[in-house]
Amino acid sequence: MSEPSPVQAGEQALIHVRGLGKHYLNGPHRIDVLRDVDLEVYPGEIVGVMGPSGSGKSTLLNILGLFLSPSKGTYLFSGRNVLDLDRSAQAAFRRHEIGFVFQNSDLLEHSTVHENLEFPLIYAQVPRRKRKALILNALTLVNMGHRVHHQTNLLSGGERQRVAVARALVNRPRVVLADEPTGHLDRENSDVILDYFQEIARQAATAIVLITHDIEVAGFCQRTYFLENGVLISREIDLHP
Amino acid sequence: MRVDDLLEISLRQVLRQGRRNAGVVLAIALGTAGLIVIITMGQDVKLNFNRDLELLGGATRIKVELLGPDSDPDVIRVEQFHDDTVKALRHMPGVVDATLVAQKAYLAQSSRRDQIYGFFLLAVDEHFWSVNSFEARAGRLIGAADVKNRRRVCVLGADLAKKIFGKANVVGQVLPIDEELYEVIGILGGLGVSDRTGWAFLPMTTAQDRISHLKRPTLMYLRCLTWDQVNEVYTAIPGVIRARQSADGLKIDVAWERLKKVKRTFWWVQFFTYIAIAATLILGGFGIWNIMMVGVRARTREIGLKKAMGAEDLDILSQFLTEALCLSLCSALVGIALGRLAVVVLAMVMGSHPMENLFLACAGLSVLFALALGVGAGLAPSIQASRMEVVSAVQYE
Numbered sequence: 203m204s205e206p207s208p209v210q211a212g213e214q215a216l217i218h219v220r221g222l223g224k225h226y227l228n229g230p231h232r233i234d235v236l237r238d239v240d241l242e243v244y245p246g247e248i249v250g251v252m253g254p255s256g257s258g259k260s261t262l263l264n265i266l267g268l269f270l271s272p273s274k275g276t277y278l279f280s281g282r283n284v285l286d287l288d289r290s291a292q293a294a295f296r297r298h299e300i301g302f303v304f305q306n307s308d309l310l311e312h313s314t315v316h317e318n319l320e321f322p323l324i325y326a327q328v329p330r331r332k333r334k335a336l337i338l339n340a341l342t343l344v345n346m347g348h349r350v351h352h353q354t355n356l357l358s359g360g361e362r363q364r365v366a367v368a369r370a371l372v373n374r375p376r377v378v379l380a381d382e383p384t385g386h387l388d389r390e391n392s393d394v395i396l397d398y399f400q401e402i403a404r405q406a407a408t409a410i411v412l413i414t415h416d417i418e419v420a421g422f423c424q425r426t427y428f429l430e431n432g433v434l435i436s437r438e439i440d441l442h443p
Numbered sequence: 444m445r446v447d448d449l450l451e452i453s454l455r456q457v458l459r460q461g462r463r464n465a466g467v468v469l470a471i472a473l474g475t476a477g478l479i480v481i482i483t484m485g486q487d488v489k490l491n492f493n494r495d496l497e498l499l500g501g502a503t504r505i506k507v508e509l510l511g512p513d514s515d516p517d518v519i520r521v522e523q524f525h526d527d528t529v530k531a532l533r534h535m536p537g538v539v540d541a542t543l544v545a546q547k548a549y550l551a552q553s554s555r556r557d558q559i560y561g562f563f564l565l566a567v568d569e570h571f572w573s574v575n576s577f578e579a580r581a582g583r584l585i586g587a588a589d590v591k592n593r594r595r596v597c598v599l600g601a602d603l604a605k606k607i608f609g610k611a612n613v614v615g616q617v618l619p620i621d622e623e624l625y626e627v628i629g630i631l632g633g634l635g636v637s638d639r640t641g642w643a644f645l646p647m648t649t650a651q652d653r654i655s656h657l658k659r660p661t662l663m664y665l666r667c668l669t670w671d672q673v674n675e676v677y678t679a680i681p682g683v684i685r686a687r688q689s690a691d692g693l694k695i696d697v698a699w700e701r702l703k704k705v706k707r708t709f710w711w712v713q714f715f716t717y718i719a720i721a722a723t724l725i726l727g728g729f730g731i732w733n734i735m736m737v738g739v740r741a742r743t744r745e746i747g748l749k750k751a752m753g754a755e756d757l758d759i760l761s762q763f764l765t766e767a768l769c770l771s772l773c774s775a776l777v778g779i780a781l782g783r784l785a786v787v788v789l790a791m792v793m794g795s796h797p798m799e800n801l802f803l804a805c806a807g808l809s810v811l812f813a814l815a816l817g818v819g820a821g822l823a824p825s826i827q828a829s830r831m832e833v834v835s836a837v838q839y840e
Contacts (some may be wrong), residue, residue, distance in 0.1 A: 267751070269833040289753050297753025304837065308748050312459060324448045325753040369752075 214281055216376055216409050217243035217266060222275030224261055235261045239275070239434045245376065247405035248399060250414055250423030259413045260346065260381055266299055267379050267412060268292045280376070297326045301370030301408075303380040308366065309354040315341065315365050316350050318367040322373045324431070332414040344398050360391035367398055377409045385418055396422040444758045453765035456771065460734075468774040469731030471816070474723035474776025479805045480785045481716060483797045492778045502669050502702040506572065507532070507680055509661040511691035523659040524720065528687045532596065533570070535683060537672030538665050542570040545650065545660040551643060552605060553620050560607050563642045566650030566657060574666040577639075580632030582614035589628075593648040597625040600640035604630055622755070623653050623797020670706055673697060724812070726821045735767050735824035746828050747836025752769050760829035775813030802818065 222239040225232050234260045243249050253259050263276065264270040267282060277285050284295055296302075301322075309318050319337040328336065341347045344364040363383060365415065370378050380399070384392035401420060402408050412423060420426045428432050457464060509522050524532075524543055531542040544567050551564035569587040571577070577584070580601060589596050597618060604613045604627070616627045620643060631639060650657050665680075667673045677697055684690040739746070746759055783802070790797050 240537055264834050269751070269837075276468075283646040290757075293750065293758075296751065302751045309745065310745055310748065321749060321754075322752040324444060324452070324753075325749075325758060326444060332446075355640070373753075 207217070208378040213305075215242040215244055215278075216280055217241060218276075218281075220276045221265075222262075222265065222277065223273050224258070224265065224270065225273050234431075236265075236288075237433050241430070241431075241434065243377065243409045245409055246403050247425065248403050248410045248412060248423045250412045250420040250426035251419070251429060252414060252420050252426055253358055253429035254415065257431060259415075259429055262429065263379050263381050263411065263413050264365065267302060268295055276390055279293040293325075293372055297322065299376050301373065301378040303363075303366050303370045303378060303383040305382040305385040308363055309369075311355055313354055314351050315354060315357075318354060318365060319369050319372045322369065328373075336358065336372055337368075339413065340372040341365070342353075343371060343402065344368045346351075360387055360394065363387060365400070367395060371402060371406075371408070374406065375408065377411065378409050381413045382415070383412065384414070384416065389418075392416075392419065445755075446522060447764050449761055450769075453762055453769045456762075456766050457769045458739075464734060464770055467727055467770065468777060470723055470730060471727030471771060471774030471813070472721050472778035472781055474727060475775050475809045475813070476781035476785055477723070478721045479779065479782030479802065479809060480789065481720070482805045483782070483786050483802045483818075484789050484793075488804075500703050501575075502698050503667040503673055504698075505665040505667065505673065505677060505680070506694075506696040507663045507665060507684075508694045508696070509690070510694050523661050524663060524690055524692060525688050528684055529663065530686060531683050531821060532665060532680065533661060535676060535677045535679060537667055539668045540570050540574045541663055542666045543568055543647065543660045543759045544571060544662050544664070545647065545658050546662075547650075547654055548656040548658055551620050551654070552794060553618055553643075555607050555618075558607075560603075562603050564650070564654065564655065565642055565644050566647045566660075567644050568647050571644070571664075574664045575714065578632045579629040581612045582627070582629030584629050585644060586630075590646045590648050593652060594646060595623065595649055595653075596628045596646065598629045598631055598644040599627055600631050600642045602640035606641075618643075621654060626837075670702055670709075673702060724816065727771075728758045728786075728816045731767055731770055731817065731820035732824065734770070735763060735821050736827075738766075739763065739824045739828045742828075743831065743836050746831050746840075747833050750831070750833045752835060756829040759831075760825045763825035763828045764818065764821050767825065768817035771813040771817030771820070775809045779809055782809075 213431070219239060219241040222236055222241070223234065224236040225234045227233075239262060241249075241262075251259050251262060261270065265272050268287065276283065279295070279299065284292075287295060292390050310321070316337060319340060320333055323333045323336060338347055338350065339371065341350055344367050346361065346364050346368060349361065349365070351358065357365065361376065363386075367378075367383070370380075378399070383399075384395050387395065394420060400410070403410055414420055452598070489595070509524065529541065529543050532538065544565055547564040550561035553560045553562070567585060568590055569585060572584045579598075582598075584598055585596065588594070597620065599607075599613070603613045605611050606614075607615060607618065611630060613627050617624050618627055619625075625645065631644070635690075645654065647660070664793075665676060667676050677695060680695055681690055681693060683691060749759060765814060786797055788800060800837070
């Protein structure tokens with residue numbers, strides 16, 4: 203199932219993480235969630251991060267999305283240190299570079315599909331006249347163009363997740379961070395979503411970092427990391443020995 | 444975020460939460476409408492109330508008298524009110540009308556069917572009636588033309604008419620007074636008429652020509668616009684008179700005690716009304732605050748999601764604050780519409796003409812107040828929303 207990695211020699215990594223660590227203090231006890239994580243993600247590749255619950259997968263994703271600050275280490279995005287950004291610059295980084303897909307889709311309730319996809323464009327101050335086309339393009343990518351004016355709470359689980367993917371893509375980010383995007387979906391719908399990811403990665407050279415604990419989902423990724431107790435124990439694992 | 448997007452998003456949110464916001468909108472709208480009605484109609488209500496004060500003894504009426512060197516009514520005094528003094532007093536700021544009167548020193552006499560009747564007689568001008576809130580129960584009252592043309596007409600108190608003619612409505616009858624014949628043109632009525640029902644009234648000029656022992660016109664009554672002007676007018680009267688004539692023996696009477704009581708009563712009525720309105724508006728403000736606080740908690744995941752989509756703290760703060768402002772402004776607009784309706788209906792019922800400028804000023808004031816209310820009630824929840832961390836917000840259950 204894995205396709206050849208699109209990484210070419212000399213190409214600059216979009217995400218370049220070195221020695222990343224994150225710990226919390228629980229009274230006198232220090233809890234290390236991530237320890238010395240090194241990670242590189244290149245344009246157009248799908249990178250999977252696997253691991254059991256509590257292994258630090260979501261923490262890693264939150265750090266990559268600048269939701270959390272690491273306790274140590276460096277994080278370069280397209281060669282630029284993004285850990286020193288202030289709150290406003292972090293928001294701008296998320297607006298322009300990152301798209302998020304969460305496990306339970308997390309669409310804005312009692313809103314239409316259009317409204318959900320419009321918010322990232324509003325925050326990016328995209329002119330109104332351009333928004334409709336961008337929204338339709340993103341929805342068409344996930345075969346949801348016909349649902350543009352539907353209420354989100356009337357969509358099925360698979361449709362909601364496809365809308366969430368479209369929302370993550372509407373601003374044409376360079377990286378999509380997906381936290382167990384198929385966790386609540388059946389196999390058929392999971393495959394649909396993963397096919398979309400592959401299509402997006404190939405067409406737009408969008409890098410996708412995908413958190414999962416499902417080995418079949420990991421099979422869609424070009425490279426898969428495995429996290430255990432905060433340590434990235436293997437850069438690549440062989441899913442098909 | 445662009446302003447048009449901000450307004451659209453916020454207004455949409457407020458409308459979608461319409462049912463939950465209805466109570467707050469109603470509270471603020473009623474408070475605003477009440478405020479508009481009280482301020483806009485207040486002046487008219489006060490004027491009507493002042494007019495009706497005759498029932499309480501004429502608290503806004505000032506009696507101005509030139510007593511002369513002694514108080515013997517038989518003495519013909521040298522000093523009386525000059526025409527220009529009367530005119531100046533009538534046009535003083537705060538004075539709505541003034542009248543000059545002269546009383547016959549002794550009882551006037553009339554005879555009918557061999558019966559002789561004695562009664563008080565007062566020479567009046569055309570302003571006498573409005574200053575005293577008198578009306579014609581039948582016929583008409585003495586007017587400017589009667590005074591100017593020295594007509595031989597009279598107005599009778601109802602009791603006097605009944606006493607002489609055996610019935611109250613005697614308009615058109617002829618009555619001899621001190622051996623001169625006068626046509627009865629009206630019967631006196633009105634709020635403060637009780638102590639004048641046995642009196643007869645002649646035009647000032649006619650009485651001066653024909654009635655013997657008529658005192659010189661040394662007595663004036665001034666009617667102030669409202670009680671607020673009474674003290675000001677009272678203080679200014681001596682100066683106005685002295686600028687035109689001697690004010691020797693000047694005596695000015697005001698029903699201070701009555702005035703004080705009426706003012707105090709009205710102050711308390713006004714105070715409690717304003718308290719009620721303020722309470723309604725504060726309640727509305729707390730309502731907005733509560734809605735926003737509950738909204739921030741209920742929409743925690745939404746806030747996290749929006750931040751994940753790239754919203755800055757300021758975007759979130761602006762959105763919640765604008766929602767609070769939309770809510771308060773919508774409430775104020777409903778209140779202004781209700782207030783307008785109430786003012787129009789009240790004006791029709793009271794037959795008054797409230798000042799349009801005052802209404803517009805109130806409407807403007809209401810909008811400003813609504814803005815302040817929206818900011819005051821919405822700022823804290825908006826700041827709380829804007830400071831949320833993405834991770835905790837997105838994971839909020």
